[in-house]
Every structure is written in C-alpha cells, then in structure tokens.
Amino acid sequence: MPELLEVKDLKTQFFTRDGVVRAVDGVSFELAAGETLGIVGESGCGKSVTALSLMRLIPQPPGKITQGSIMFDGQDVLKMDDDEVRGIRGNNIAMIFQDPMTSLNPVLTISRQITEALELHLKMDRAEARKRTVELLELVNIPSAKKRLDDYPHQFSGGMRQRVMIAMALSCNPKLILADEPTTALDVTIQAQILDLLKNLAREFRTAFILITHDLGVVAGMTQRIHVMYGGKIVEKADTNELFANPKMPYTWGLLRSIPRLDENRKAKLLPIEGLPPDLIAPPPGCRFEPRCQYRRDICREKEPELIGIPNAKADHEARCWGTQAGGWLVDSDWHRDVGDLAALDAIKAEVADLPPDVKRVEAADDDKKKGN
Amino acid sequence: MSLTPTQTQDQKEAFIQRGRSTASAGSGRNLLEVSALKMHFPLTQGIIFQRQVGAVRAVDGIDFFVEKGETLGLVGESGCGKSTTGRAILQLYKPTGGSVKFEGTELTTLGGEQMRKMRRKMQMIFQDPYASLNPRMTVGNIIGEPLEVHHLAAGKAKTERVQELLRIVGLNPYFTNRYPHEFSGGQRQRIGVARALAVEPDFIVADEPISALDVSIQAQVINLLEELQEKFNLTYLFIAHDLSVVRHISDRVAVMYLGKIVELADRIDLYERPLHPYTQALLSAVPIPDPAVEQKRKRIILTGDVPSPVNPPTGCRFHTRCWKAQQICSEVDPEFIEHAPRHWAACHFPGA
Ligand SMILES: Nc1ncnc2c1ncn2[C@@H]1O[C@H](COP(=O)(O)OP(=O)(O)OP(=O)(O)O)[C@@H](O)[C@H]1O
Numbered sequence: 001m002p003e004l005l006e007v008k009d010l011k012t013q014f015f016t017r018d019g020v021v022r023a024v025d026g027v028s029f030e031l032a033a034g035e036t037l038g039i040v041g042e043s044g045c046g047k048s049v050t051a052l053s054l055m056r057l058i059p060q061p062p063g064k065i066t067q068g069s070i071m072f073d074g075q076d077v078l079k080m081d082d083d084e085v086r087g088i089r090g091n092n093i094a095m096i097f098q099d100p101m102t103s104l105n106p107v108l109t110i111s112r113q114i115t116e117a118l119e120l121h122l123k124m125d126r127a128e129a130r131k132r133t134v135e136l137l138e139l140v141n142i143p144s145a146k147k148r149l150d151d152y153p154h155q156f157s158g159g160m161r162q163r164v165m166i167a168m169a170l171s172c173n174p175k176l177i178l179a180d181e182p183t184t185a186l187d188v189t190i191q192a193q194i195l196d197l198l199k200n201l202a203r204e205f206r207t208a209f210i211l212i213t214h215d216l217g218v219v220a221g222m223t224q225r226i227h228v229m230y231g232g233k234i235v236e237k238a239d240t241n242e243l244f245a246n247p248k249m250p251y252t253w254g255l256l257r258s259i260p261r262l263d264e265n266r267k268a269k270l271l272p273i274e275g276l277p278p279d280l281i282a283p284p285p286g287c288r289f290e291p292r293c294q295y296r297r298d299i300c301r302e303k304e305p306e307l308i309g310i311p312n313a314k315a316d317h318e319a320r321c322w323g324t325q326a327g328g329w330l331v332d333s334d335w336h337r338d339v340g341d342l343a344a345l346d347a348i349k350a351e352v353a354d355l356p357p358d359v360k361r362v363e364a365a366d367d368d369k370k371k372g373n
Numbered sequence: 374m375s376l377t378p379t380q381t382q383d384q385k386e387a388f389i390q391r392g393r394s395t396a397s398a399g400s401g402r403n404l405l406e407v408s409a410l411k412m413h414f415p416l417t418q419g420i421i422f423q424r425q426v427g428a429v430r431a432v433d434g435i436d437f438f439v440e441k442g443e444t445l446g447l448v449g450e451s452g453c454g455k456s457t458t459g460r461a462i463l464q465l466y467k468p469t470g471g472s473v474k475f476e477g478t479e480l481t482t483l484g485g486e487q488m489r490k491m492r493r494k495m496q497m498i499f500q501d502p503y504a505s506l507n508p509r510m511t512v513g514n515i516i517g518e519p520l521e522v523h524h525l526a527a528g529k530a531k532t533e534r535v536q537e538l539l540r541i542v543g544l545n546p547y548f549t550n551r552y553p554h555e556f557s558g559g560q561r562q563r564i565g566v567a568r569a570l571a572v573e574p575d576f577i578v579a580d581e582p583i584s585a586l587d588v589s590i591q592a593q594v595i596n597l598l599e600e601l602q603e604k605f606n607l608t609y610l611f612i613a614h615d616l617s618v619v620r621h622i623s624d625r626v627a628v629m630y631l632g633k634i635v636e637l638a639d640r641i642d643l644y645e646r647p648l649h650p651y652t653q654a655l656l657s658a659v660p661i662p663d664p665a666v667e668q669k670r671k672r673i674i675l676t677g678d679v680p681s682p683v684n685p686p687t688g689c690r691f692h693t694r695c696w697k698a699q700q701i702c703s704e705v706d707p708e709f710i711e712h713a714p715r716h717w718a719a720c721h722f723p724g725a
C-alpha cells in the first residue's frame with residue numbers, strides 16, 4: 001500500500017544564544033492511510049517539534065528544518081510554497097493541540113471558527129457552513145449544539161473546547177490528524193470521553209492519526225504502532241502489542257518500570273530511570289541514553305547505534321541499542337529480571353545529585369573565559 | 374448498612390460487634406482527625422461596596438482520620454477541593470467550620486503563637502517546584518529558613534544541617550550557594566522536600582508533589598518520599614490526581630468529588646471493590662499501559678462536566694452524571710457510611 005506520509009531523515013534545529021538545539025535529529029517514519037501511530041517520550045524529546053515540522057509551523061527564527069523530506073500524498077511538504085502549505089494545513093492535515101485555547105480565537109464565536117475554515121477550504125456559503133458546523137458539533141457530542149453556536153470559547157469547559165478543536169480538525173475531512181497531547185490538560189474522566197470520541201471518529205472516517213503523548217497508557221489503547229523518542233531521535237519502533245510485550249530498548253524498559261500501574265497489586269518498589277534527560281545542545285556523542293543506562297558498555301559512549309531490526313523480535317520491530325542488536329549483550333535478556341549493572345546504577349544516581357548538564361555547560365564556558373583572562 | 378459479599382463471616386461478626394465507627398474517629402493511633410470540615414470562599418460583587426453574593430463551597434463537610442505512620446491518598450478531579458483540604462488542615466486557611474485535631478489538639482481554635490509551635494510538626498510540599506521556591510534565595514537559605522524561624526539552628530550548625538538535608542534528599546551537599554533556577558525540576562522538588570524535612574515534622578501534606586515532573590523523574594521522587602517515610606516515621610497526606618501513583622504510595626485512599634469525600638477505604642479495597650459509582654467511573658477511565666488489558670477493559674464514560682462548587686447539585690452531588698441515579702439521589706444527600714470494615718462511602722446504591 002502506498003504510504004500517506006513518509007518522513008525521511010528530518011532534522012529541525014533552534015539557533016539560540018546558548019547554541020544550536022538539535023530538537024529533532026534525523027527522524028524517519030512512514031504512515032499508511034487510516035493508520036494510527038503513537039509517539040511517546042518525555043518532555044523535551046522532540047515530539048511537538050516533529051509534529052510542527054510536518055505542518056511547517058516551526059517558528060523561524062530561531063527554528064529551522066535543516067534537513068530531510070516530508071512526503072505527504074506524494075508531494076514534498078518541504079518544497080511547497082506558502083500557499084500550497086496553507087492548502088495542506090487544515091485541509092489535508094489537521095492538528096489538535098494540548099491547550100485548545102492557544103488555537104481557538106478568543107474573540108470569535110465557536111461557529112465562526114469552524115465556518116471560516118469550511119468557507120475557505122471547502123468553498124461553502126455561510127448557510128451551508130453553519131449547517132455543517134452544527135452537524136460537526138453534534139458529532140463530537142456538544143450538548144444542544146445549535147444553541148451554543150454563538151458562544152465564545154471562554155464559555156466552554158476545557159473538555160468542550162477540546163471537542164470543538166476536534167470538530168474543527170474534522171471539518172475539512174483531513175487525511176491525517178496530528179493530536180499533540182490532546183488530553184494531557186484534562187481530567188481523567190474527561191480524557192476518557194475525548195479518547196473514546198477520537199477512537200470512534202478515526203474508525204468511522206478512516207482518518208490516519210498520530211497521537212503524541214508522554215502517557216504509555218493512552219497509546220496502549222489507542223494506536224496500532226508506537227515510536228519511542230529520546231533526545232530528538234526515535235529509539236524504538238514496533239507495533240503496539242509487540243512494544244509492550246517485547247520491548248527492546250533499555251529506555252523503554254526504564255519507562256515501563258518507572259510507572260506504577262493501576263492494576264498492580266504488589267507494592268513493589270519502582271525502578272526509576274536515574275539521571276537527567278540529555279542536553280540537546282551538546283548531546284552525548286554515542287548512544288543518547290548512555291549517561292542514564294545501567295546496561296551500557298564502552299562502545300555505547302563511543303559510537304551511536306543505528307535504528308535497525310533486531311533479533312528475537314517481530315520483523316518490523318526496530319531498536320537503537322548496541323546491546324539488543326545482533327551479537328549484542330542484551331539479545332536474550334529478560335528485562336523483567338535483569339535490572340542491569342548495579343555499580344553503573346549507583347554512578348548514575350550520583351549524577352542526580354549533581355548539577356544538570358546545561359548549568360555545567362555554562363560553568364565550563366565561564367571557566368574557559370577565566371582561563372583565557 | 375450493607376456488607377460486601379467478599380467479607381468472611383469472622384470479619385462480619387467482628388465488624389458488627391465493633392459497631393459503626395465514624396470516619397473521623399477510627400482507632401487510637403490517629404495522628405490527625407478531621408470532622409465536618411468546611412472551607413467556603415466568599416464570592417463578592419461590586420467595586421466599592423463589596424457584598425457577598427454566594428460562596429465557592431470548595432470543601433463542604435468532610436470526615437477522615439490519618440493514622441500515625443500511614444499514607445492517606447487523596448484523589449479527585451481538578452477543582453474538587455484537594456488542595457483546599459490540605460491547606461485548611463494546616464490552618465493556612467481558616468476553616469469555615471468543622472474540626473481538625475492533631476495529636477488530640479484542636480487546631481481551629483489555636484492562637485497564633487501556639488499554632489506556630491504546632492506548625493513545626495506539620496509541613497507541606499507543593500506541586501510546582503518552579504513557583505514554590507523563592508528564586509532570589511539560595512538553596513541554603515531556602516532550606517535554612519524554617520530552622521531559623523523555629524530557632525532550631527543558626528550559624529555553622531545551620532549550614533551543617535542544611536548540608537545534611539541536601540544529602541538526605543539525594544543532592545550534592547555543596548550546593549548551598551546555588552539558586553533554584555540552576556536545578557532541574559526533579560532537583561527542585563527535592564529541595565522542597567528538604568525544606569519540609571528541616572524542622573523534623575511528623576506529618577507532611579504533599580500536594581501533587583510529582584505532577585509537574587517528567588515520567589522518568591516521578592519515580593525518583595516517589596522512591597525518595599517512601600524512603601524518608603520509613604527512615605523518619607513520617608505520616609503523609611498525599612494529594613494527587615494520578616490514581617496509579619496513589620495506589621502505589623498509599624495505605625488508604627479517599628476519593629473527593631465536588632467538595633465531599635465520596636469514598637474512603639484501604640487501598641486494595643478501594644481499587645478492587647469500589648462502592649461509589651464515581652470511584653468506579655474514575656478507575657475505569659485510567660488508561661493502563663498494556664494493550665492486552667486495554668482491549669478487554671470496559672470503560673464507564675461519564676457524560677457532561679463537573680458542576681460548579683458555587684451551586685452544587687441538590688441531594689447527591691454526583692447525581693447529574695451518575696448512571697445509577699434514582700429519584701432519591703437528587704433529593705437526599707447520602708450519608709457517609711461505613712459499609713464494610715474501614716470502607717466508607719456516600720451513596721444510596723453502593724456496590725457493583
Ligand atoms: N522555540 C524554541 N526555541 C528554542 N528551543 C526550542 C523551541 N521550541 C522547542 N525547543 C526545544 O526543542 C526540544 C524539543 O521540544 P518539543 O517541544 O518538541 O518537546 P516535546 O517532546 O513536545 O516535550 P513536551 O512533552 O514537554 O511537550 C526541547 O529541548 C525544546 O527546549
């Protein structure tokens with residue numbers, strides 16, 4: 001099947017006073033029509049920047065897509081002129097953000113926000129657009145939608161605003177929806193409502209969607225495939241069942257071990273990922289997870305592993321780790337039992353007590369200056 | 374009064390003999406007893422002449438106790454009154470009504486000086502590690518301040534104590550001259566913990582201490598809190614909206630909805646045999662990181678939003694969203710009753 005979206009070696013960087021932030025550093029992936037993909041990883045690993053890059057919404061300056069290609073429906077988004085990009089945004093690719101207030105215009109009524117897009121992209125007239133808007137609001141379960149058309153965003157609750165965002169996203173029948181932490185700001189019962197809605201809509205309209213979140217629970221029930229990101233790179237790719245049943249990257253192990261589960265009975269001690277996330281201005285030269293990995297060996301610091309297929313896993317399961325690749329020392333490890341090198345773990349814990357990398361970098365620069373004097 | 378079918382005959386008899394206890398009385402090992410606690414915030418109108426037009430009934434009559442050495446988890450959705458409960462207990466707000474007893478002493482009527490002495494035993498850890506630390510104070514002063522306020526240490530002794538506290542929370546003891554902005558979120562939360570520990574409290578209200586932290590860092594702080602509890606025999610009121618974390622850390626759990634505690638039970642009972650429909654819905658809504666489990670799970674999807682605490686619904690506050698609601702639910706506020714040993718719930722139709 002031809003891919004709907006094909007991202008190749010995407011690099012997006014921010015040129016700041018402190019240096020170049022390598023926010024997305026060589027990310028490649030594909031998505032077929034109607035497919036659902038989850039992107040997970042902790043704060044600052046480049047999830048949002050990846051999504052914004054796909055829509056060409058990176059603020060420039062300081063940001064810039066410095067490399068790669070983004071083929072959407074056979075066209076390279078990075079080679080389009082501004083008009084073409086605008087045509088794609090909203091029309092073919094729609095985005096739902098974490099905070100709906102940032103993308104709803106506070107001075108426009110709810111109906112105006114949606115009718116505007118319908119008139120622009122689908123060339124509907126006012127009356128037609130208004131009628132379609134009511135249908136869309138009903139579709140996302142806004143109670144008495146007709147009566148609330150002329151309300152303003154602030155008159156809606158957080159959950160209702162997120163529904164409006166979803167209605168807007170659906171308004172032009174997009175082929176792809178990018179949902180960036182769509183429920184992170186919501187309460188758990190409201191989150192369940194919204195996820196339920198998204199799931200049903202995606203099924204009904206066969207819209208592909210990319211769900212970005214830091215919550216492994218959310219992607220477990222919502223997606224077909226998952227990509228785990230760390231420090232601007234994808235470190236593991238697998239289908240959803242495989243990723244949870246047979247994770248292959250020590251970072252993924254760490255994530256799974258550090259979160260308590262609702263259905264867990266034993267009050268076992270959590271095993272945190274020790275240390276701190278990498279500084280994307282001066283990332284570690286080898287494996288980006290090496291400073292926090294208790295399975296590391298010398299090669300991990302020296303050379304960066306590729307994201308490739310691995311033994312003891314499904315064919316399309318890929319990981320970026322020397323240990324789990326063919327011939328590596330973790331190929332047969334049972335991640336439930338083998339918690340790694342305890343001496344390394346202690347060394348990493350000491351790191352937590354120390355200053356974070358960015359402060360150290362500034363200090364090193366200061367020291368250099370002092371030496372220079 | 375009803376008993377769940379899972380209780381053994383012995384348990385039933387023991388329970389009936391003991392009779393019904395109120396949620397605030399409990400056993401003799403209580404460090405804290407809260408009863409009929411109310412915290413209303415006045416709503417005013419007018420610019421020059423402010424007149425009260427109503428009240429936010431943030432906490433509206435709650436009963437519970439906390440036993441020495443235990444962790445009581447307090448969960449519920451945004452705005453249900455968790456933080457207000459924590460603050461009203463520590464008398465950071467003057468409660469509108471009810472009683473808060475700490476080691477048998479009634480706090481709501483204590484004078485300023487006496488309360489200051491009490492406060493040494495009760496500390497708070499805040500949600501936002503960025504906002505809760507004064508950016509212009511060094512870490513040494515942040516942690517040392519309570520030592521001075523309570524005349525516990527000064528000069529060199531203070532510095533040494535601060536260094537010891539930094540070591541206890543897993544930070545480099547030589548950071549006393551640093552400012553908060555030089556630390557990561559997880560490290561700042563450790564500084565907040567060190568400050569709370571400085572006065573050697575017995576009781577700590579931890580208000581969403583990990584919500585602002587990254588997933589990988591959350592477990593570091595949870596482990597730290599658990600280790601400190603063991604080491605210093607601390608008692609926690611642990612406030613959070615993450616039900617998985619609360620299950621992990623708590624001995625008992627209280628569920629709040631719109632200013633009321635609707636259910637309170639030992640942790641396993643609450644999670645395995647929830648009695649209140651709201652607890653049931655809440656638990657079913659939490660995603661579990663396991664696709665095999667997720668595919669089989671049935672979710673209770675609640676309709677609508679949480680009503681306003683200014684005009685809470687009549688009768689049972691949950692009746693506007695409850696799928697089990699009957700006529701009586703909108704008329705009579707259900708009592709908070711012990712339905713099984715140490716398992717309280719406020720519902721006319723509790724159980725499965
Ligand atoms: N405008 C900007 N200027 C400078 N750096 C930026 C900018 N936007 C993002 N970054 C940096 O790019 C990196 C990736 O950010 P991104 O927003 O993609 O993270 P994320 O994975 O979405 O995290 P979160 O879970 O917190 O939303 C971060 O290190 C961030 O600091």
Ligand SMILES: Nc1ncnc2c1ncn2[C@@H]1O[C@H](COP(=O)(O)OP(=O)(O)OP(=O)(O)O)[C@@H](O)[C@H]1O
Binds near residue numbers: 431449458
């Ligand atoms: N100082 C105040 N003045 C007026 N209203 C207040 C005040 N503090 C809290 N409230 C209101 O009281 C209610 C309960 O607030 P509270 O902060 O206790 O909720 P919470 O359960 O801690 O929520 P969250 O999970 O969002 O922290 C809310 O409706 C809130 O708006």
Ligand code: SF4
Binds near residue numbers: 250251287305323
């Ligand atoms: S490459 Fe080495 S450091 Fe990186 S995750 Fe694998 S074992 Fe750990």
Ligand code: SF4
Binds near residue numbers: 691692696719720723
């Ligand atoms: S009292 Fe009625 S409305 Fe309230 S929770 Fe119980 S069944 Fe639902």
Ligand SMILES: [Mg+2]
Binds near residue numbers: 047049180
């Ligand atoms: Mg983001």
Ligand SMILES: [Mg+2]
Binds near residue numbers: 455456457580581
């Ligand atoms: Mg709060």
